[in-house]
Amino acid sequence: MELRRADIIADALEELVFTGGFHDGDRLDELRLARQFDVSRTPIREALQRLVASGIAEQIPRRGVFVRQPGPVELMEMFETMAEIEGVCGRLAALRISEAALEELDRANASCCAAVEGGDADAYYRENERFHHVIYHQAGNGFLEHEALRLHRRLKPFRRLQLRLRGRMSQSMAEHKAIVEALRAGDPDRAAEALRGHVAIQGEKFHLLMSSLRSAAE
Amino acid sequence: MELRRADIIADALEELVFTGGFHDGDRLDELRLARQFDVSRTPIREALQRLVASGIAEQIPRRGVFVRQPGPVELMEMFETMAEIEGVCGRLAALRISEAALEELDRANASCCAAVEGGDADAYYRENERFHHVIYHQAGNGFLEHEALRLHRRLKPFRRLQLRLRGRMSQSMAEHKAIVEALRAGDPDRAAEALRGHVAIQGEKFHLLMSSLRSAAE
């Protein structure tokens, strides 16, 4: 399916950046990568352009492309945006969700519960992801779903960290239950609020701190 | 700043697609474009990759890249998403907007009013854009602002069409006033609701315009 080396290389590079193979500000040297992947510079250049387009790297004309990891501020902004988009998905999903999807949410939640009790972090993570993806889909808006998935994917490497920050898995489970309840009741505002709060409460505090620091500096 | 021909060509091609120079499904022939822009295929290929990354075109390996205009369904989905994102921006902006920004919104609105009375559609369009951009910025979230601008820009060629509808401009003005009021009051829910409605109406008007055009063609 993927016949172009450029795409394979782009995926490999993306993975490398996410798993810490490169650090913020590192220059992605075309020649070095070309030798490393045993291809010419051409497919490397195309792969780099893909990284730039997805925001993982930054290009400075005539200077090269550099890895661009989000700093604390941008990370909080991204999480806040994710929370808001999830809220939107919840709002729309409350009006459009199917009975089958509600049951799948229940199943995902049950699996989550089991994972929490069994201490299986990987399973928890996987089922949690399924839960959210179902909601994106049930918003009934393919474009919005695509955007939500894109941001979700972009935040993937940081989500585990975020889960550790908020710590209490069981509270997260209770929030999941409240979300499903609101969706089942078909209450858009409550669903949006529940989903937003599910991710964003401490992000909000962090952001207020950050923006107050920034405005104080001006 | 833009020393690379690929970027200039990408902008030109984007503009061409937006202004109707290409139609849905058209193949973007590398050789033809290379001759047309009087460059080699290399910068053309890089420009095409940018179009693909921004969703304006689609690439099929070994076959080429094709213009991909959104159909009626996707267009409605994009307008709905834009409405929701603007709602989010409004909600956050209600909590964070500065006094200076509120005054700028008033100024933009006044310019809009003048443009409506003077029948200057271009000026109206420009000031309307400024109005919305200020709100994106006042959401106080750079990442969200960037995403909002991206979608706003993508919808630009379609938003322009619906302005031609009779009476739309003055109705839009009243909505702007209500939005500023909610922002000034610092009421997040009211601001979100006002902005969501304001943009959602654009989508509906657009839908109306589309179907009227289609029925007129038959």
Added chain:
DNA sequence: AATTTCTATCTTGCGCACAAATCAAGCTAA
């Protein structure tokens, strides 16, 4: 000693050529 200028080297941007894959006819066979 510090700053500026100059030069040598490296890197990117672009043009060009070749190979593999795809498409379009024409041809053969059932």
Added chain:
DNA sequence: TTAGCTTGATTTGTGCGCAAGATAGAAATT
């Protein structure tokens, strides 16, 4: 006649080389 095969012509993907621009280090001037 139509389905399938073959062959020639495009077209994309990739390798490679050159020139303009950028970087770093040496040399020179104050």
